[in-house]
Amino acid sequence: MDxxxxxxxxxxxxxRLAQLLARRRRTGAEVDELVTLYQRTATHLSVLRSSAPDPQLVGRLTQLVARARSVVTGTRRAAWSDVLSFLTEGFPAAVYRARRWWVPTALLSVAVAALLxxxxxxxxAVRESIAAPEELREMTRPGGQYETYYSSHPATSFAAQVWTNNAQAVALCLVLGAFLCLPVLYILFQNMLNVAVGIGLMTDAGRLxxxxxxxxxxxxxxxxxxxxAAGTGLRLGWTVIDPGPRTRRTxxxxxxxxxxxxxLGLALVLFVSGAIEGFVTPSSLPTWARITIGVVAETAFLTYVFVLGSRAVRAGDTGDLESGGRSAAQPVAA
Incomplete structure (x- = not known):
């Protein structure tokens, strides 16, 4: 052989195979091409090994075939680049795509909490159904339960407890959304009711x-x-009812x-809010300073979602796994 x-x-x-392997995203046609070139290159490597061994060329093709095999037949290991991509593209894109669900959910929920x-x-009569008048006075007086709640435990353990409880509520909203939205509505109402009770009792005490x-x-x-989380859960539940042009399973x-x-992304967001609740809320900072910290954190998150998220969506990111991390929607012929 020459x-x-x-x-x-x-x-x-x-x-061409090396170029395809260097890309982080590939179209369906490019994936098909990659599989075909991988098979051909593996054949070429076999021929070279048996007919005309050239150590340098064999080493190059061996490495190329190994990389292609890991993409075609195996799962790749997560790297720091994947984490960075998730935080700067995948997560904000997913939140941004769901904005038509969670923004109305937020506005309606706040309105319901204010009304309640x-x-x-x-x-x-409603307040008396919540607790006895003496208990209500104890809860709402200066130095009462509403104020001491945030400083009743060490800040670190309190922040961890808050983060755990909130993460569970968020996870339930996301997971139970597939059950036709109903569990999500219940969880959301319970959260708003807790806020409404505080608003109502402290308003009556003149300490809103x-x-x-x-x-x-x-x-x-x-x-x-x-x-x-609630808006995403509702969207997931509506997907079961109306999957659109896709099959319901897909x-x-x-x-x-x-x-x-x-x-996973919201767990990080809740970690930040839990740290604020554990260390800032019960601190001796002036009220305006504590609220400013909360407003800055909220503004930073919304900017993160609507700037990075919209940019990632325009680039084609949907918040779904990369093609190498999920199964194919249908068999692909080589």
Whole structure:
């Protein structure tokens, strides 16, 4: 076998395979081409080993075939680049794509909490159904339970407990969304009812400003994470009802994978809100300073979503797994 002729004939195919392997995203046609070139290059390597061994060329093709095999037949290991890609593209893209669900969910939920808070604060019979008058006074007085709640435990353990509880609520919203939205609505209503009770009782006690000073520093970011999770869960549930042009199985798989990634991202968001609740909310900082920290954290998150997220979506990112990390939607012929 004339080695020079063999290399001249097949070198463009090897170079093309190397180009495809260097890409982080590939179209369906490029994946098909990659599989075909991988099979051809593996054959070329076998021929070279048996007919005209050239250590340098064999080493190059061996490395090329090994890389292609890991893409075609195996799962790649997560790297720091994957983490960076998730934080700068995948997660914000998933949250941005779900904005038509979680933004209305947030607005409606806040309206419901405000309405329920007004109803509780304006009707003594409703407040008496919550607790006895003596207990209500103990809860809402200066230095009462509403104020001491945030400083009743060491900041570190309290932040960890808050993060765990909120992460569970977010995970339930995302997971249970597939059950036709109903569990998500229940979880969301319970969260808004808890906020409304605080608003109503502290309004009746003439201390609404104190309540808002305690809840806003961490509550802005925390409730936004809950709203994102609830909106995503509702979208997942609606996908079961109306999958659109996709099959129900495909639609649920795609949206479910995006929701799973979103759960990881929201856990980081809740970690930040938990740290604020554990260290900033009960601190001796002035009320305006504590609220400013909460507003800055909320603004940073929304900017992160609507700037990086919209940019990633325009680039084609959906928040789903990369093609190498999920199964093919249908068999591909080589």
């Amino acid at each position: 080695l020079d002729v063999f290399v001249s004939a097949h070198a463009p195919e090897w170079d 808070g007004w109803w509780i604060g304006s009707h003594p 400003d104190t309540f808002l000073g305690l809840i806003l520093p961490h509550g802005l970011l925390e409730l936004t994470a809950v709203f994102v 639609a649920l798989a795609e949206e479910g994978r995006a929701a799973l990634g979103m759960a």
